[in-house]
Amino acid sequence: MKAEVDPNVIVYFGGEYIPLRDARVGILTHALHYGTGVFEGIRAYWDEAAQELFVLRPVEHFERWKQNCGILRIEVPATPEELTAITVELMRRNHFRTNVYVRPLAYKSAERVGVCPDDQDAFALIALPFGDYLHADKGLHAGVSSWRRIEDNAIPARAKVCGAYVNSALASDDAHRNGYDEAILLDESGHVAEGSTCNLFMVRKGTLITPPVHGNVLEGITRDCVMQLARRELGLQVVERLIDRSELYICDELFLTGTAVGVEAVVRVDHRPVKDAAMGATTRALRELYFDAARGHLEAYRQWLVPVGGMRAGTESGPERVTVSLVS
Secondary structure: OOOOOOOOOEEEEOOEEEEHHHOOOOOOEHHHHHOOEEEOOEEEEEEOOOOEEEEEOHHHHHHHHHHHHHHOOOOOOOOHHHHHHHHHHHHHHOOOOOOEEEEEEEEEOOEOOOOOOOOOEEEEEEEEEOOOOOOOOOOEEEEEOOOOOOOOOOOOHHHOEHHHHHHHHHHHHHHHHOOOOEEEEEOOOOEEEEEOOOEEEEEEOOEEEEOOOOOOOOOOHHHHHHHHHHHHHOOOEEEEOOOEOOHHHHOOEEEEEEOOOEEEEEEEEOOEEOOOOOOOHHHHHHHHHHHHHHOOOOHHHHHHEEEHHHOOOOOOOOOOEOOOOOOO
């Protein structure tokens, strides 16, 4: 998705709520030169009937973000619950009545030259109106990339390290220049890993299959949502195992999942149709279940959601600085 960003949108930067136009970092910032940042993605979905904006599993997202920041020794001095409260306040101050994407970003903030990081850290939270990441009305055409997924012992894919996304950018750019909607990356052993920014599932003979978390993939929260829905609502067997490239050509269904992506069907791979080159019944059912749950329509999954109108936070006339507890 490409859209103009309103410079007046309110973001959380330097411990304050300020307009995006005023949130700036210096050109010598360590993370800009060396990729020493960790980001996260969180979705909030607007439900018109309820006139409510629901944030999807924010505490789990912030828990994952803080864990991943630890890999780079970046300290975020706030609890997941405090970060969730800041996120809700951002949405209130911006008066969002549409689907939203939240981008937490923590980074090494020292302004100097030298690759070895120090203990100067900073973080920001940005919330933006956000529609479909991939336009897939008729399903996606994916291509297996010549770029391999990075290995855990090089740069861990599970950590959402900023510098690691050069790998995704190369694969995505290559895919789009070759006429595909999305890239599928293999690991160094030649097994299927994931899309450039999303997890991958296939259906074979009634079983839902996805690469394991030790297969150089992101431990996706949307991935987990889909696995829960598949087991509980559809009674499907869900198997985490290695997937061969050729299985992509003979499977019954194929789809991608992710915070930005949601659940989207892949109907062609490398110019080969997936089954009938249309969204399959299992993909369609999981897609509908996921978006129903994300909008508060499924009571059994309301614990996944934080309603923006239903969580206490500050007001626009209140103090501009939020106090957070220091992590010991």
